[in-house]
Amino acid sequence: MNSAIKPGRLVLFIVICLALLAATYFVLGVADRKITRGLDIAGGLYVLLEAVETGDQEVDADAIARTIAVIRMRIDELGVAEPIIAAQGSNRIRIELPELKDVERARELIGRTARLSFVGPDGKEIVTGANLKRAVMERDPSGRIPNPYISLEFDEEGAELFAKATGEFLNQRISIVLDGEVISAPVVNSVIPDGKAIIEGNFTAEEAGNLALLLRSGALPVELRELESRLIGPTLGQRTEEISKLAAAVGLAAVCLFMLIYYRFAGLIAGVALAAYTGIVLGVLTLLPTTLTLPGIAGLILSIGMAVDANVVIFERIKEELRSGRTLISATEGGFNRAFRAILDSNVTTIIAAVVLFALASGPVRGFAVTLFVGIVSSMFTAITLTRFLLRLAMKAGILNSRHYLGVKTT
Amino acid sequence: MISFTRHSRKSYLISALLVVASIISLVFSGLNLGLDFTGGTVFHLNLGEGFTLEEVKEVIAPFEELQGAALQVVQGRDLQGRITEEGVVIKTAYIKEERREQIMEAFRERWSGLDPEDLREENVGGVISGELTYQSLLALAVAIALMILYISFRFEFKFAVATIAALLHDIIIVVGAFSVLQMEVNVPFVAAVLTVFGYSVNDSIIIIDRIRENIRHRRIEEYAAVVDLSISQSLLRAINTSLTTLLVLIAMLVGFYYFIGSFDLITFVVAIMIGVFVGTYSSIFVVSPLWLDLKRLEFRRARRRPA
Helix, strand or coil: CCCCCCHHHHHHHHHHHHHHHHHHHHHHHHHHHHCEECHHHHCEEEEEEEEECECCECCCHHHHHHHHHHHHHHHHHHCCCCCEEEEECCCEEEEEECCCCCHHHHHHHHCCCCCEEEECCCCCEEEEHHHEEEEEEECCCCCCCCCCEEEEEECHHHHHHHHHHHHHCCCCECEEEECCEEEECCECCCCCCCCEEEECCCCCHHHHHHHHHHHHHCCCCCEEEEEEEEEECHHHHHHHHHHHHHHHHHHHHHHHHHHHHHHHHHHHHHHHHHHHHHHHHHHHHHHCCCEECHHHHHHHHHHHHHHCHHHHHHHHHHHHHHHCCCCHHHHHHHHHHHHHHHHHHHHHHHHHHHHHHHHHCCCHHHHHHHHHHHHHHHHHHHHHHHHHHHHHHHHHHCCCCCCCCCCCCCC | CCCCCCCHHHHHHHHHHHHHHHHHHHHHCCCEECHHHHCEEEEEEECCCCCCHHHHHHHHCCCHHHCCCEEEEEEEECCCCCEEEEEEEEEECCCCHHHHHHHHHHHHHHCCCCCHHHEEEEEECHHHHHHHHHHHHHHHHHHHHHHHHHHHHHCCHHHHHHHHHHHHHHHHHHHHHHHHHCCEECHHHHHHHHHHHHHHHHHHHHHHHHHHHHCCCCCHHHHHHHHHHHHHHHHHHHHHHHHHHHHHHHHHHHHHHHHHCCCCCHHHHHHHHHHHHHHHHHHHHHHHHHHHHHHHHHHHHHHHCCC
């Protein structure tokens, strides 16, 4: 056994270890800034709506698409950054608003059908919101109309219908109906030829503004029902993230210390590999189009404890080979080779579980499956490839020259 | 060398007792199912220091749907251990949107400083909660079926039977423990059970891989010794991996329980802690003896058959 320390190789070993740690530190910093947090961490509003079949409108892909377009217009007017409005399944719409600004308003606006119609005294529909060209909240500067009101303007077809009806129902009441509710019923004083009308009522500025926005964006083609909604203030999620980072750091340090005490120099290498593992997992998760949720974070921290398993399996195997009297290099290589099959088989089963979970689950459990999958593959890579590479390098450098390096006592 | 197989009767008895106790608890006390499974509405309001539950009860008194609500005080601490946040969690059956707004309004009137940043309101309707239950059970069933296929293909069917028996044993005990403790079953719990699933099978495979390797060219009379040898060879690994996993779990438990006070993720940590103990135990005391007994049965049957 050549036990002389080779300075060049030793420097290389140290440089590579430090480079790995530095790269990990860098990647973790980037991941911290770039990784997309789920609403349960970042805060925001999540709503899952179901389209309900009504008498005159079937729920089909087209109706859902048009509904989404209308909701998008409404949310865009609120100015929420990066909203997600997507169809889920055949009759559901998922909305995620990653900001809490105006959240109460958003909730009021999202699901409202906002079907407007003008109805004559005979109960017949004169004209609907579909013929609207303009709807804005206005105030009367003269104060003749005390409350804010909504000023409407119909398109050409609507104006014609409206002119005809106002002629027919002069001095009678026309009802303005929104979602089946009469919101005002003014008496027609004169024929209105230009398609302009106002909706008066006991509105606050905000109510009138919301109503105008709803009318501008148009009615939803279908009625929507809330299946699930989560409104999450960011404080708790962010505190949980901070504490999780701390728990991860403490856990990582404890595991490294344990490995170092138990497996000596090999434990040190496992510790470097484990640090690299955290960098790889978070790096990959940052690149993938996934969001990090709280269960995902818990899974990641847990994986720090489990990721060393492959190293433990390998080191125990090497120890056995050493006890059976093999040389340092042959025992180390033999240990890796023999442990490989066990590591592969045991991890493939967990990969199967992760894939099944991904395919069948939705929402946060699905995010957890991605984390699990990335974690297992990365831990196999670091334990098998990286640890082996570092061990070989250490042996070649001559710093790992004792058959007792794993704490094996017998010769 | 310790003989694990000679004591298999005792370990079967312990396992059977735990499984039966779990099932009895599940039948009689059931699970404390959380919002995700039952549907319902949860408010988590950070009311700041110095509020009392009495005050909260006063505010919710006019709301009929909150009369049966479960109230829980939650505290958060900073790193020096000082209480920095104090709030209340209100759990109740599903409440419609208009009423929820009225309830929030009532709280805002009483605690004007109520910060929307410190707020949590979750509402799950019955349709969604039913789907989660269905999805979770389906995922479990499909994963078990695939596991049997994979282990039968890579090892042999009897290993698959023993591994899955140990797996079901582990999962029943984890779920049973949650029934006994009446801890809330939520989405993180589902994630935890599936992690225990992976951990349990992983543990079993490390040992059966050893048996597969050691068993070559051995006669049935030697199988017990081979199993004992294989378990001893894997024992340190099983203990060390459990230890490293527990180290991390303890760090999480302290963090989530002490500093955050939120129980959502504690269920995850506790479920996995139980799973790690039971999984390690079953991989040593259930999988290998069971496989050995199945093998012996097979040979006895083959011998009885006339040649």
